[in-house]
Amino acid sequence: MNPTQPERPAGRQPARAAAAAFVGTTIEWYDFYIYATASALIFGKLFFPSNEPFISTLASFGTFAVGFFARPFGGLVFGHLGDRFGRKKALVATLAIMGVSTVCIGFLPTYASAGALAPVMLVLLRIAQGIAIGGEWGGAVLMASEHAPRERRTFLASFAQLGSPAGLILSLVAFRAVAGMDKDALFDWGWRLPFLASAVLLIVGVLIRMGVRxxxxxxxxxxxxxxxxxxxxxxxxxxxxxxxxxLGANVIGVAGAWFVNAFMLNYTTQTLGIDRALMLDCLFAVAFLQLATQFASGWFAQRLGVERFLKAAAALAMLSPYPMFVLVSSGRPIAIVAGIGFAVMCMSSSYAVMAGFMANAFPVRVRYSAISLSYQLCAALAGGLTPLVGTVLAHRYPGQWWPLAAFYSVLALITLVCIAWLARKRAGVAQSSTGVLVEP
Incomplete structure (x- = not known):
């Protein structure tokens, strides 16, 4: 299957489409990230109380993983709708589902007041979040890339990826605002505020998306x-x-983000004893670094060669967890930001460029379904399971960070191998007409 080459769009629609993709994915990822933060800091105690913190944390991250397992279903449903009836309609629907689900989480009763019904309702709303984000990503990427002229496709497609760090920044601002509250107030009602704020973002996002062709x-x-x-x-x-x-090419971009922003938050506060507010501040600083890195990556990859850029980013990501754990273990704010920041720069460079790389691998008539299936299956396997695997390794090897670093390196190696193989496969397709190479 050969990709269809785009027509050159006229007017300001390419910039509008890229901006709408950025704003929409920012809102979607804000909703997803506040759940991740709450899973690490809040939900274990409120929805899965236990005398053993490890069990509560594992159960909380289990509901976090449920959202990832629902993402392939969302990708299939909305991929089908997007390929049959249009990208725009699918995107408005996913944004509405995500926003309503997130606001409803803010109104949920806890285990103390509703018993087992509370975690059941939490899981159901988490599934709705997963379905929404599963359908969102592919459509946002395609609205940006399919409006773009050929020479700017990789760069403008990366705007959909910018929503991830931007959403993270918003979620950290929201939780940092309530993290300084009295502990009783935080666990009673303060944690609900970031979820309820999503109602305002939902209205803004729908209005912006309705204005793009x-x-x-x-x-x-x-x-x-x-x-x-x-x-x-x-x-x-x-x-x-x-x-x-x-799927394999996306592993480090997907798993690395949740390793840093979900697992590391829990690991540093519970295992290393680092203050919760301090870690949120450090992750906040790193999120700005990720945003800048992703913006620059789309621009540089377009000029230096996408495949070469992706291979270099994956190779560096294999090395990044070792200095990260050494620096984070010191407990000093600057060292924490430097260590996590280096890992995030390597990981996010790959994540930023992958959207355009994947969009060019499939023809228009099935493109929404194809990239959604690839990315969301990766999210279910690599993203959903990564915090769980990290938690188990930290419990199995107390006081030792090298198994965690080795796990991260293996994730990056998978990405490197798949990028190299995919590049060779695509070269074979391109040269098959000459008889030099033929796709297997």
Whole structure:
């Protein structure tokens, strides 16, 4: 399956589409990240009380993982709708589902007042969040990339990825604002405020997305009546190898983000005894570094070569956890920011560029379904399980960080191998007409 080359868009729609992708994914990731932060700091005690903190934390991260397992379903449903009926309609729907689910979490009763019903409702709303974010990512990437001229596609597609650090910044601002509250007030009602604030963001996001036109590439396919009847079936039949390689290529960008922002927050506060407010401040500083790194990565990769850039980023990510753990273990704020910041720069460089890289791997008629399936399966496996695996390793090897660092390096190695293999595979497709290389 060969990618369809885009037409050159006219007017200001490319910039508007990129901006809308950024704002929309920022709101979606804000909702997702506040759940991650609450899982690390709040939900274990309120929804899964236990005499053993390890059990409470594991249960809390279990509900966190549930959202990731729901993401492939969201990707399939909204990928189908986006490939059949349009990217824009699917994106407005995912934003609405995410916003309503997040606000409802803010109104949930806790285990103390509702018993087992409380964690059940939390899990159901978490599943709704997972479905929404599962459908969101692919559409946001495509609205940005399919509106873009060919020479700017990688850069403008990266704007959808900028929503992740921007959403993280907003979520950390929200939780930092309530983290200084009295502990009783925080666990009683203060934790609810970041979730309830999502109602305002929901209104803003829907209004912005309604102002962007449908993807011109999709409109062309629809006008020519070339839309796929069952896009997912077509992807599985014709491009399953490419889907698996794209899944692997995303591993460090997905798993690394949750390793740093969910597991490390819990590890540093519970295992190393670092103050919760201090860690939130450090992660806040790192989030700005991630935002700047991702913006620069899209620009540099477009000029230096996407595949070469991705390989270098993955190789550096393999080395990054060792200085990270050494510096974080010191407990000094500057060292914590430097250690986590280096790891995040390597990881986020890959994450920023991967969107455009994947979009070019599939044709327009099935592109939403294909990239959603690749990315969301990776999210379910690598993203959802990473905090759980990290928690188990920290419990199994108390006081030792090297198993955690080795685990992170293996994640980066998977990405490096898959990028190299996918690059070779794509080169084979490009040269198959000459008989030099043929796709297996």
């Amino acid at each position: 449908e993807s011109p590439e999709f409109e062309q396919v629809r006008a020519e009546r070339r839309t796929a009847a069952l896009p997912v079936a077509e992807v599985v039949r014709d491009a399953w190898r490419t889907v698996l390689l794209c």
